[in-house]
Amino acid sequence: MNREYGLAYATLRAARAGDDVPFDAADPAAWIDFDYGTREHLLWENLSVDWLRTGEPAPGGAAVAVALCHPDGRVREATLRRPEAAEFPALVVLRCADWAGPVREEARRVLAESLPGVSPSTVAPVAAVALRTAVRQQGDFARDLVMSFVRCPERIDALLACPDRGARRLGYRVAVEEEHLSAAELARAAATDPDVVVQDLCADAALARTRDGDHGDVLRPLLTSRQPRVRAAGVTALGRTGETGEAARFLADRSGLVRACARWALRRHGVDPLPLHRAACAGPDVLPGAPAGLGETGTRADAALLWPLLGHPRPAVRAKAVAALRALDACEAARLEPLLDDPSVSVVREATTALLPAAARLPEDWLYDRLADDRPRHVRVSAFRLLSAHRSTAQLRCFLRLSDDEDPVLRERALTALDGWAPAGAAAAYRALPGPRRAELDALLERAAAGPGEGQAARVRWFLGASC
Numbered sequence: 001m002n003r004e005y006g007l008a009y010a011t012l013r014a015a016r017a018g019d020d021v022p023f024d025a026a027d028p029a030a031w032i033d034f035d036y037g038t039r040e041h042l043l044w045e046n047l048s049v050d051w052l053r054t055g056e057p058a059p060g061g062a063a064v065a066v067a068l069c070h071p072d073g074r075v076r077e078a079t080l081r082r083p084e085a086a087e088f089p090a091l092v093v094l095r096c097a098d099w100a101g102p103v104r105e106e107a108r109r110v111l112a113e114s115l116p117g118v119s120p121s122t123v124a125p126v127a128a129v130a131l132r133t134a135v136r137q138q139g140d141f142a143r144d145l146v147m148s149f150v151r152c153p154e155r156i157d158a159l160l161a162c163p164d165r166g167a168r169r170l171g172y173r174v175a176v177e178e179e180h181l182s183a184a185e186l187a188r189a190a191a192t193d194p195d196v197v198v199q200d201l202c203a204d205a206a207l208a209r210t211r212d213g214d215h216g217d218v219l220r221p222l223l224t225s226r227q228p229r230v231r232a233a234g235v236t237a238l239g240r241t242g243e244t245g246e247a248a249r250f251l252a253d254r255s256g257l258v259r260a261c262a263r264w265a266l267r268r269h270g271v272d273p274l275p276l277h278r279a280a281c282a283g284p285d286v287l288p289g290a291p292a293g294l295g296e297t298g299t300r301a302d303a304a305l306l307w308p309l310l311g312h313p314r315p316a317v318r319a320k321a322v323a324a325l326r327a328l329d330a331c332e333a334a335r336l337e338p339l340l341d342d343p344s345v346s347v348v349r350e351a352t353t354a355l356l357p358a359a360a361r362l363p364e365d366w367l368y369d370r371l372a373d374d375r376p377r378h379v380r381v382s383a384f385r386l387l388s389a390h391r392s393t394a395q396l397r398c399f400l401r402l403s404d405d406e407d408p409v410l411r412e413r414a415l416t417a418l419d420g421w422a423p424a425g426a427a428a429a430y431r432a433l434p435g436p437r438r439a440e441l442d443a444l445l446e447r448a449a450a451g452p453g454e455g456q457a458a459r460v461r462w463f464l465g466a467s468c
Contacts, residue, residue: 004037012042014062021062028128028164031090038069049075058084065091073100080106086114089122090129097139108141115145120154124162131166156180165195172198176205183209184217190233191225203233215241228255239265252280252289259293273297281305288316295324303330310335315344322350333358340370345378352382359389371401384410392423393433393441396460400444403453411452418456422463430464
């Protein structure tokens with residue numbers, strides 16, 4: 001049962017029992033799903049609306065809600081004329097974009113008259129519904145009316161506290177336009193809100209408000225935020241204030257965006273960041289962002305500073321050092337091979353990526369041994385990636401070996417690779433193999449044919465014999 005269907009039938013049962021709506025009225029998505037479900041799934045239901053014809057009070061809130069979403073437009077219009085309709089502003093917003101003109105006009109009248117009496121706690125879900133339905137044809141009326149209505153402190157606060165992302169974004173936009181929040185409050189919002197749109201909006205507004213003033217209360221939350229975009233905004237502001245010493249601290253930030261902003265801030269004031277990057281990699285307490293920053297700005301000669309970091313006790317430093325060596329095009333396969341057995345997943349992943357261009361020159365049997373079941377999973381995945389970039393017969397040996405593996409992901413990858421395995425010259429390479437190695441491949445083909453890779457094994461047999 002989908003959500004729309006479930007909400008519609010639950011509310012219909014509540015209407016027949018004289019109860020209120022059985023879902024969270026503060027959830028904007030629930031109102032939209034309920035409206036759709038009622039009109040789509042309850043078309044042939046016996047939706048009693050006798051209370052509308054007789055002028056009696058509605059038997060309950062659920063009955064009004066169902067009538068506002070009734071498949072018959074005349075019922076929807078008649079319900080909007082009842083005073084109970086104003087108790088459901090979210091549904092009135094939906095009716096403002098109704099396909100039937102009379103319903104739409106009546107809903108707009110009701111919304112314009114009822115909005116001033118809506119409590120601040122109800123404003124947020126109503127605004128969220130209006131924003132979500134604005135994309136519909138005729139949906140801009142309710143959005144524009146709601147946006148003009150929420151520009152008072154109590155309603156802005158209600159939007160800022162709303163869990164709905166769209167309503168919260170609207171709240172911060174209005175708060176910035178109306179100067180409802182101080183620069184320090186905007187900075188704290190940028191540093192703590194998980195939404196990147198809110199982060200950018202509040203960070204930019206906070207810095208714009210303090211361009212000629214004291215940045216302390218604004219920059220502190222920005223620079224200590226967990227969000228990279230927010231830290232980047234704070235570091236960019238350091239470039240405007242000339243605090244190069246503070247900006248230099250962010251050259252080893254974990255985010256590449258923040259490191260780039262720190263370099264810009266330093267260069268703006270004539271400071272070359274490259275010597276600082278080199279010093280950060282040579283110091284006693286190397287942060288993971290230090291080798292990453294050197295890889296972004298250094299030269300191949302800086303590899304001498306990075307090779308010692310491959311033995312650093314922190315896995316993140318080792319991983320970033322490998323990535324930096326790759327960025328500087330200074331990788332040496334013989335020195336990176338031992339990292340394929342590193343206990344850190346991230347280190348093995350980076351080493352594998354760095355070795356992929358030279359995969360065909362790595363010892364095949366050495367890699368094949370790392371496919372063994374007793375190896376850590378990240379080591380087996382690394383071996384699979386490197387053997388997949390190896391010679392054609394090494395690829396086939398790897399894929400056949402894993403075609404019945406207990407690891408479902410590796411097994412599926414191997415079977416998929418076998419489906420597309422058809423390298424040029426593979427049949428000749430197979431015939432040129434030494435007898436023991438060809439016998440091993442034949443045995444692996446037999447094993448694959450007896451397991452999940454039966455179809456793939458048959459295709460490979462045909463392919464290897466096609467050019468014989």
